[in-house]
Amino acid sequence: MDKLINEFSIGLFFWQLVLFIGLVLLLRKFAWKPILDAIEKRESGIEDALKSAENAKLEMQNLNADNERLLKEARAERETMLKEARDMKNKMIEEAKTEASESASKLIAQAQASIESEKKAAIADLKSQVANLSVEIAEKVVRTELSNKDKQLQLVETMLDEKSLN
Template sequence: MLTTGMFLLEGSLLSPNPGLIFWTAVTFLLLLLLLKKLAWGPILSALEEREKSIQSAIDRANSAKDDAEKLLSKNKDAMNKAEVEADRIIKEGKEYAEKMRNEIVTKAQEEAKKIAAQAKAEIEQEKQQALNALRDEVATLAVKGAEKIIRMNLDAEKHKAVVEGMLEDLSTKRN
């Protein structure tokens, strides 16, 4: 049995057989040449193409990043300018509103003064008219009273009663 076991070891793939080594090397070299001619070129060109596309994508990404940073910077500048402009407009609006408020208050005060002066003038005029009417009435009553006194040729008591009657007439006409 030992002999059969040796035979198995002799013919096995683990034992160095020069013919097998030669043909394995020839097959490997032929396969290597065949792969180099047929597959190595396309594999390398595919790898180069892939490398170029990756590099192109990286370049585009860097370019897009630079563009985005520039755009972000421009947007920040525009926002800052817009904020400054908005602050200026708000300030001008407040100043204008304050100016308009002051003008309106001044006009209202002037108008109130005019109305008060006009009311005083009207009151004074009506007072003068009332006084003039009262004077006319008193003069008329005095003339009528004097006329009655002269006609009646009265004594002192009748004279007093006539004057009191005239005063009473005068007070009822005033109210």
């Protein structure tokens, strides 16, 4: 240190000072300024990224809320549609049962009417056959009875006796 103080020269000091100031100016212009600009750009980029991330986060929250709302609406609509479908199914089943019951009642009524008319026709036919048979039997009996004179007289007497008793 003593040597430095003893050999001190103002000229050398001046040129060292000029070179140091020049070096500082050159560093400021070519090194510090670009470094500071890059740091500022990076800071602004980080701030923009943080703002974008925050905006994306808010947008995601909004989208999630919208999705939840849409899901709730879709579930409610699905439940409504299922309820309507169940009601429609039950209504169709009831209508089909009612229609089947009415159809069965009509068929039963038609069958009963058909049975009744067939029964009446059968009875009428039976009466007609019985009448024909009765006439044929009576005719045969009368022929056999009337072929013999004694039997004819006996038949007339029996009929007269029956008439007088009634």
